[in-house]
Amino acid sequence: MMEYILEVSDLSKSFDQKKAVDRVSLKVAAGEIFGFLGPNGAGKTTTIRMILNLIHPDQGVVRINGFDIKKDFSRAISFVGSVVETPKFYLHLTGYQNLLLIANLHPQIPKERINELIEIVGLTHAVGQPVSTYSLGMKQRLGIARAFINKPKLVFLDEPMNGLDPQGMIEVRELIRKMAADRETTFFITSHLLKEVEQLCTNIAIIKDGRIINQGKVGQLLAGNSERIEIYTSETDRAIEVIQNLVYVKNVISFGNRLVVELDRGCSAQLNSFLVSKNIGVQYLIPNNQSLEDFFIRQTQGG
Amino acid sequence: MGNLVKNEIIKFIFTRKLYAFLIILSLFQLLPVVGSLMFKINIFNGQTYPLNFLGLVTSWIMPIFMIILCADMVTEEYLNGTLALSLAHPVSRTSLMTAKAISLLVIMTFLLLSTLLIAYVIGTLFFGWGNSFMIQGTTFSTFNGILLNIGLYGISALPLIAFGMVVMFISLQFNSGSVVTGVSIGLMLILTLGAEMVPRLQPFIITTYFNTFSYSLLFFRDLPNILMGVKMIVLYGIGFYLASILVFKKRDLVC
Numbered sequence: 001m002m003e004y005i006l007e008v009s010d011l012s013k014s015f016d017q018k019k020a021v022d023r024v025s026l027k028v029a030a031g032e033i034f035g036f037l038g039p040n041g042a043g044k045t046t047t048i049r050m051i052l053n054l055i056h057p058d059q060g061v062v063r064i065n066g067f068d069i070k071k072d073f074s075r076a077i078s079f080v081g082s083v084v085e086t087p088k089f090y091l092h093l094t095g096y097q098n099l100l101l102i103a104n105l106h107p108q109i110p111k112e113r114i115n116e117l118i119e120i121v122g123l124t125h126a127v128g129q130p131v132s133t134y135s136l137g138m139k140q141r142l143g144i145a146r147a148f149i150n151k152p153k154l155v156f157l158d159e160p161m162n163g164l165d166p167q168g169m170i171e172v173r174e175l176i177r178k179m180a181a182d183r184e185t186t187f188f189i190t191s192h193l194l195k196e197v198e199q200l201c202t203n204i205a206i207i208k209d210g211r212i213i214n215q216g217k218v219g220q221l222l223a224g225n226s227e228r229i230e231i232y233t234s235e236t237d238r239a240i241e242v243i244q245n246l247v248y249v250k251n252v253i254s255f256g257n258r259l260v261v262e263l264d265r266g267c268s269a270q271l272n273s274f275l276v277s278k279n280i281g282v283q284y285l286i287p288n289n290q291s292l293e294d295f296f297i298r299q300t301q302g303g
Numbered sequence: 304m305g306n307l308v309k310n311e312i313i314k315f316i317f318t319r320k321l322y323a324f325l326i327i328l329s330l331f332q333l334l335p336v337v338g339s340l341m342f343k344i345n346i347f348n349g350q351t352y353p354l355n356f357l358g359l360v361t362s363w364i365m366p367i368f369m370i371i372l373c374a375d376m377v378t379e380e381y382l383n384g385t386l387a388l389s390l391a392h393p394v395s396r397t398s399l400m401t402a403k404a405i406s407l408l409v410i411m412t413f414l415l416l417s418t419l420l421i422a423y424v425i426g427t428l429f430f431g432w433g434n435s436f437m438i439q440g441t442t443f444s445t446f447n448g449i450l451l452n453i454g455l456y457g458i459s460a461l462p463l464i465a466f467g468m469v470v471m472f473i474s475l476q477f478n479s480g481s482v483v484t485g486v487s488i489g490l491m492l493i494l495t496l497g498a499e500m501v502p503r504l505q506p507f508i509i510t511t512y513f514n515t516f517s518y519s520l521l522f523f524r525d526l527p528n529i530l531m532g533v534k535m536i537v538l539y540g541i542g543f544y545l546a547s548i549l550v551f552k553k554r555d556l557v558c
């Protein structure tokens with residue numbers, strides 16, 4: 001039986017009569033890197049804040065490691081680390097002091113844990129400086145270190161790549177991979193940088209206007225029931241004429257000497273043979289994999 | 304709870320406000336020195352010098368510091384998003400508010416005793432230690448004088464913390480530190496002036512006890528006034544503390 005570290009059911013919240021989150025249900029298995037995607041204002045941060053009990057839901061239940069966040073807050077939250085939106089710090093305190101404030105809330109955690117995390121996130125050189133002098137990338141890394149102080153089983157990272165330059169993104173991505181490598185930590189990541197999510201996450205859920213519109217394994221969602229291929233031929237008009245009525249062809253678009261064909265998964269070889277049998281020369285046939293970005297845009301912009 | 308209080312103290316110790324408060328307190332205490340040097344009048348000695356400031360410090364300066372501290376600890380922390388940091392760990396909202404209330408008491412007591420120490424230093428430096436400690440026509444030994452000063456300053460923290468709970472409640476109502484500061488200072492002025500204009504209201508107004516409570520208690524004069532003071536401090540303190548917790552528990556932390 002699958003072990004779920006996070007179970008959310010029927011979570012709803014309205015602000016001033018406007019539904020911000022509408023009956024959201026999610027299950028995140030232990031060890032996953034879960035991506036929570038949605039356009040701006042879709043309800044991602046509100047959902048995370050409700051999971052963390054910072055915002056009171058109008059209805060719904062949140063269970064973390066089996067403990068109800070409302071009824072058994074201390075036990076449920078003790079498994080959690082989080083960075084919600086841009087990591088917030090006491091800017092006049094040093095990086096070390098900011099981590100110390102959180103370590104103080106967990107008396108069982110030895111103070112050496114702070115130095116260990118500072119080393120992992122690569123901030124040893126800056127830990128004695130006030131956080132007001134840190135760059136955004138350094139703050140993100142310090143935020144990640146803070147999220148790990150209590151050795152959490154479940155870590156929420158809300159837009160961890162926000163404001164980072166490409167080098168910073170690579171560093172944070174590698175950091176998350178490093179932290180996730182032991183499979184003892186489950187990550188719940190929101191991001192609008194879909195390439196990052198595609199590279200990191202195993203499962204995703206997409207939220208739009210407060211509602212979950214799709215969720216599942218990244219590979220399966222992207223694969224779907226159809227695939228796209230690009231066909232390069234000098235006889236595009238004749239090719240369109242002969243293939244457009246085939247049962248397994250769903251859509252054909254022409255771009256000069258290139259056709260983009262959407263067809264049932266696994267039928268590309270059959271289509272190639274068919275074109276050859278009709279004496280249409282095929283120069284190239286290139287599978288056109290759907291990216292998470294394409295999938296996300298189709299999901300969030302459709303209906 | 305102890306660790307939460309420790310965190311609040313750490314945050315305060317490393318803030319520039321602490322040093323600004325201490326500098327302001329020192330500057331106020333230098334004013335009589337300047338006056339005394341200008342007019343060549345010497346009516347002070349080091350032992351009694353702190354008494355000259357008790358009224359000003361407890362009635363005006365400390366309440367304003369209390370307002371600034373509360374606005375910082377609650378409203379500004381909420382707006383900066385740091386209030387939610389502890390609550391994403393096994394810390395209840397009641398514990399967090401209680402820790403903030405205890406920290407306010409500790410910080411107020413520290414600032415009051417620092418004021419006393421600064422007054423001793425400045426008084427002794429400019430006017431000498433003196434031979435006796437005289438208050439309200441009674442002379443005390445040096446040791447008893449020091450104890451009395453510590454008592455007068457230390458006990459003043461009690462009506463101040465009761466007022467602090469009122470400000471904490473106000474801090475939870477607004478999403479701007481400046482609005483909290485303005486409303487709280489306005490309330491303090493209304494209460495103080497109201498008490499002056501309608502003497503019958505004085506026993507029910509917390510600002511009345513800023514200056515008088517510690518004197519009444521230490522010299523055990525006017526028992527009904529002492530008992531009324533205790534009642535009002537408990538009523539304001541506990542009442543607004545509980546109201547603050549109730550409000551905070553229901554609040555959505557969206558920042």
